[in-house]
Amino acid sequence: MSVVAELLGARTGKPSRIVVGMISGTSADSIDAAVCRIGGSGTPAAGRAGARVELIHYAETPYPAEVKARILGLAGWGVRDVAELNVLVAEAFADACLQTLAEAGLAPGDVDLIGSHGQTVYHHSSVPGAIGATLQVGDGDVIAERTGALVIADFRARDVAAGGEGAPISPFADVILYAPRDPEAALQRRAVLNLGGIANVTVLDPDPSRVFGFDTGPANTLLDRLARRISGGTLACDRDGALARSGRVDPGLVERLLAEDAYLARRPPKSTGFEMYGDAFVERAGTLLGRFDADLMATLTEYTARTVADAFARFVPPVVEVIGAGGGVKNPALFGRLAELLAPARLLLGDARGVPGDAREAMAFAVLAHEALFGFPTSLPAVTGARRPAVLGKFCLPRV
Missing domain, CATH: 3.30.420.40 (ATPase, nucleotide binding domain)
Structure with missing residues (x-):
């Protein structure tokens, strides 16, 4: 041998x-x-x-x-x-x-x-x-x-x-990591929402051939880049959502960004990255608002949450619960808004299902x-x- x-x-x-x-x-x-x-x-x-x-x-x-x-x-x-x-x-x-x-x-x-x-x-x-x-x-x-x-x-x-x-x-790994531990959970349709730089969703199914998933759009990528810009590089992220919570959302800009984002309407399979949601996106959004400050952070946080909710509404079958994972779960401004937008599905931390977020x-x-x-x-x-x-x-x- x-x-x-x-x-x-x-x-x-x-x-x-x-x-x-x-x-x-x-x-x-x-x-x-x-x-x-x-x-x-x-x-x-x-x-x-x-x-x-x-x-x-x-x-x-x-x-x-x-x-x-x-x-x-x-x-x-x-x-x-x-x-x-x-x-x-x-x-x-x-x-x-x-x-x-x-x-x-x-x-x-x-x-x-x-x-x-x-x-x-x-x-x-x-x-x-x-x-x-x-x-x-x-x-x-x-x-x-x-x-x-x-x-x-x-x-x-x-x-x-x-x-x-x-x-x-x-998603393949999610089938193993989030395998239901009781018969009742096995009968519930669940999704895993990972809030890394990019947000992606996995709709779980015991049969791997029926597992469904895709990148919904940005999660932390825009917020991290803006945090570095606002702080002159001293912040790597909007810690605890403090900047977003101290600013005011510009609803008109949110609607414009959503309307002009061709990626959101594309049907899965699809994936994306910072080539689409990176420094150029932040620069354009700040230029449209006229400043790079807490108001822009609040606006991009709302935009990010809306892109996830939009993806669920367009492409994800009804689910009972959404299991949150990734660094974005630490941002209460983002995670709290997602809980509102994804209702009546329950949004919970992965820790509750045995996998620390x-x-x-x-x-x-x-x-x-x-x-x-x-x-x-x-x-x-x-x-x-x-x-x-x-x-x-x-x-x-x-x-x-």
């Missing part, structure tokens, strides 16, 4: 595995790492428990200041910047992984697998005329070399190659890597529009 076959067989043959899932969102505010113990494999079904995920430890590690500055300055990037950031981001991810393991009381040798999403620096965003392409930097080979672990990285590229949007790809995305990439280890397709054509399901992620071997 080959060394590689032995390596994979040793991991798949265990009753459970220690898997670290890692991601940094479009705001590049931190590297999120979730250390998980995962037993079994596959999605739950009648008579089969499927993969079972236990969160051991979760941590958020800030980027080194110089690395974050380079990521946020990507508008001026050249080829050398892309190559160098691919290494620098991977080094930062490796450091974050090792630090998180130490906090969890684990050694690198205890880890069976790392699933690393990396840092998105480009996504086609369905811009007319753009080639379907996506790029996440943070070379998995660097992480494997630094940690000594088997790493699975670059999850989105295979779905794009198969004709898909490349996003969202977490902050940790959900990192846990999702632990699950995606774990399932790839077993060779299970994790892209869902009903979500991304791909021609067929595919095993997502590239294998980066450990030191042997």
Whole structure:
């Protein structure tokens, strides 16, 4: 048997595995790492428990200041910047992984697998005329070399190659993470709303082929960018929604932004990113309002909440509850407004369903890597529009 076959067989043959899932969102505010113990494999079904995920430890590690500055300055990037950031981001991810393991009381040798999403620096965003392409930097080979672990990285590229949007790809993991623990919950139609840089929704179903999801539009991306601008860089986000709550919404501007946003009316499958909802969007909104202040923050918060509600009204079948996840759940101005707009569906935190909202995305990439280890397709054509399901992620071997 080959060394590689032995390596994979040793991991798949265990009753459970220690898997670290890692991601940094479009705001590049931190590297999120979730250390998980995962037993079994596959999605739950009648008579089969499927993969079972236990969160051991979760941590958020800030980027080194110089690395974050380079990521946020990507508008001026050249080829050398892309190559160098691919290494620098991977080094930062490796450091974050090792630090998180130490906090969890684990050694690198205890880890069976790392699933690393990396840092998105480009996504086609369905811009007319753009080639379907996506790029996440943070070379998995660097992480494997630094940690000594088997790493699975670059999850989105295979779905794009198969004709898909490349996003969202977490819905498969949501089927496992939010598997109902009681028969009554299994009969309720539920959705997961992730409020990262971009907002995406997953409508859950015990049958993965019937899971439905898409990017609804912006979540934190506009608010984070405006917070940095208003504060001169001292704020990374609108902490506790304080700016939004101190400002006044301009209803006319909200309606104009909604009416002129072609993405909102597009039917799923669809995905987007900061190419559409980034600095240029904030600049235009501020120019239309005539200032960049708390009133603009209140207005963009209302606009963001309305885009999510609009997506639910247009494309999501009625649901009983919406499970909130991602950094946006910490913003009461945004989360509270969403609770009003999504009623009568109940909006609740993921913690109430066993998955801490902050940790959900990192846990999702632990699950995606774990399932790839077993060779299970994790892209869902009903979500991304791909021609067929595919095993997502590239294998980066450990030191042997």
